[in-house]
Amino acid sequence: MIVTTSERPPVETIEHAMSIATELEVSYAPRSNKTIRALQTKWEEEAIVVVSPQEIRLMQEGQQPFYFHPSMALVRLKRLRSGGNDTLISVSGAVTGDTVLDCTAGLCSDSLVFKYVVGEQGKVVAMEASRTLHVIVREGLQTYKTGLADIDQAMRGIQTVQGQHQELLSRMEDNSADIVYFDPMFEKPVTTSNSMVPIRSQAVRESLTREAVKDAIRIARKKVVLKDHRDSGQFERLGFRLARVSASAVAYGVIEIDG
Ligand SMILES: C[S@@+](CC[C@H](N)C(=O)[O-])C[C@H]1O[C@@H](n2cnc3c(N)ncnc32)[C@H](O)[C@@H]1O
Known part of the structure; x- marks a missing residue:
């Protein structure tokens, strides 16, 4: 390169x-x-x-070519703005003021939806292992203009960090975030996820480890959330309860943290 x-x-x-x-x-x-x-x-x-x-x-x-764009986040945010629902927000239970760790940032579409919901009082940290994706997305979040001030403000407010989440999580304090979120690359891509196509060549495709989930449980005050293909076997392997499955086989699993 x-x-x-x-x-x-x-x-x-x-x-x-x-x-x-x-x-x-x-x-x-x-x-x-x-x-x-x-x-x-x-x-x-x-x-x-x-x-x-x-x-x-x-x-x-x-x-x-690959460049930053808010992707499906814009559609999701417009829905939320007009009083509609978002599956990730419902499943994670994210609310204003929460701290969210997005352990697999990618295009930061999910981070952007989280940041819009947690607002100024909340915090979203987006971790990305690929240096190239991290740089392109970090800069895009600072400069891209949607023409919608509240969404642009949410983009500017995401904290991006480059690194492997396993390492970053291992250094974080207990109970220091509300929600920890994982969305690793699907081994079996779903056809509806076209926004992922240009990043596939750069994206890190490792399976989520038990150690990372153990750290996430230690760090999260409310929930650990995993998005994956319904048939990936990851939910059972890592102890997530299946919370939602979409028509396109995208599924969300959660681990609830008790009081
Ligand atoms: C499916 S994409 C995430 C898409 C993202 N949720 C979004 O809304 O754009 C997975 C991303 O996680 C990154 N990734 C995979 N393993 C990782 C790890 N161990 N630490 C940090 N990032 C990782 C990949 O490089 C890829 O960019």
Whole structure:
């Protein structure tokens, strides 16, 4: 992977691209009026992160570009705004003022819905193992404009952290969050989840470990929630009670924390 800029970049964009390259520990390739394909050939790299004044985009040979967008979160938030329900919010029981740990941030769609619900008094920490996804989503959350002030404010308020949740959770104090949430990559992708397609190449696909769930139970004051495919076997393996199954086989399991 290399990092470059959009064509004819302002100085700040060049500096931004250089700092992103340093953070990702890859080379910075000056754009020099070259096409992305020409840069791929010259540097013998398939993946190129393109920094522009508006956004950061991952371009990969044979794949759709990946950039931050609020994805299905926007539809879900519009529903909540007009008094409707959201499955994750109902299952998790998240309310204003809660602290939520999203252990598998991805595009932060779920984090955004959580942050909208917990509000200014609450907190959402979104952990992502992939450095590339973390950088693109972190920057997108700070700059993307939906045109809806309350949703933009929620995006800006999510705290993103790069790292493996197993490690991050192991260092957290007991009872320090209300809800701990896991949404690992499905081994068997569901066809309705198109927003996940461009991130599949970068996403970390490890099974959730018993140790991580044990830490989550230690940290959560209210609930630990797992989203997975209905037939994944993970709910039974890790001790989650199946709380909801959608028509598309996406299921939510919970572990309730007693008083
Ligand atoms: C299915 S996606 C999550 C989608 C997310 N809920 C959303 O709303 O956009 C799973 C994400 O978790 C990340 N991931 C997988 N294992 C992880 C781990 N051990 N620690 C942190 N992130 C992890 C993957 O890289 C991927 O981006």
